[in-house]
Amino acid sequence: MADSPRERKVARPPDFTQLIDLASEFVGGKVSRVLMIHSSFFKEHEYTEFGKWMDGWQTRRKRIPGHDWCVVQLGIQGVIRGFDVDTSYFTGDHAPRVSIQAANFEEDKQPEIPQREVRTGAAATPEEFEAISELKSDDWSCLVPMTELTPGNPASSHNYFPVTSQQRWSHVRLNIFPDGGIARLRVYGTGQKDWTAGDPKEPLDLVTIAYGGACVGFSNAHFGHPNNIIGVGTAKSMADGWETARRLDRPPILENDENGILLVPGCEWAVFRLAHPGVITQIEIDTKYFKGNSPETCKVDGCILTAQEEEDMVRQKWDLPGHKWKPLLPVTKLKPDEMHVLDSLTPELQDVITHAKFTITPDGGVSRLRLKGFPSSICLLRPREKPMMRFSVKAGFRANL
Known part of the structure; x- marks a missing residue:
């Protein structure tokens, strides 16, 4: 159970808000406008037949016993680190x-949860109540006890609740007492996968946020965070990718080298912690929607770090000695608005990795990055089509990466 915060007004959002929103519509969260990815907004003079138009979930003024609630199916099952009730x-x-x-x-x-129709001004039907009663949500674990909320003034509209539970969760129930409105619900955490399930011969995307992968450092995220490119499914738009600002150190006139690669001095990068240490055998890079702003080239490198080494690197802004990184993908030209499926160099390197560094030159946008391979605990079970590989992981790495 989470401890109720003593101080409700904070100078800045807590660290857990840097994690992914497990309930976001972008990752498949299911319920209402309270899960929408964009911030809420206000239409001052707009009204509906039921009253003032509000961007969020607002219930009727309750005139019967009880309180209001809604059940949310998380788009990503995982460990919840905190909530923001906005x-x-x-x-x-x-x-x-x-x-x-x-x-x-x-x-x-997964239980069958009936999809609630958009019926403004109406309560759930008896049939919907009966169907949802099968979940016995009244008896679910309590992560946030009954706590007062602040009204939606600009300085105090975010109500943050840290969570200490280490369990994996798939659904949450939001209770309001007795009624009223909430603009947004954010469920921050990390994805978690049962690595013993599934076919050990099938490669998995070891970096996806759905399994627990995360961006732990980047050089620039002017138009979109790198966590977007390890998101669920295909990108929905350019906004659902990682895009950097244009580098200001670009030469006035661009030239190519003898291999047709642009001669530019700088690059942008993002470092990802894999969901599980493993061997990467295939790399997918999708520049969908990026037609005039995709990178010229990219490369992928891997390394193995303990939890303490990762913390040290975060403090040092990932100024990692060059010998730590080993190439998974050499410098490769990218095409705009296209999926690139590339073989990794890993089989030749014979190394398990825990972290990957994705570098783009000189700048631009990418919609998705997939690092497919085999978790280190089961990768020896894959078909031996290639020479036997050596797998080794330093002592001290986090088992729950």
């Missing part, structure tokens, strides 16, 4: 109190 613009009608519960249903035992 009451932006709900100043005279915000939900005065909230609690949050959670449950975990295994992937092959």
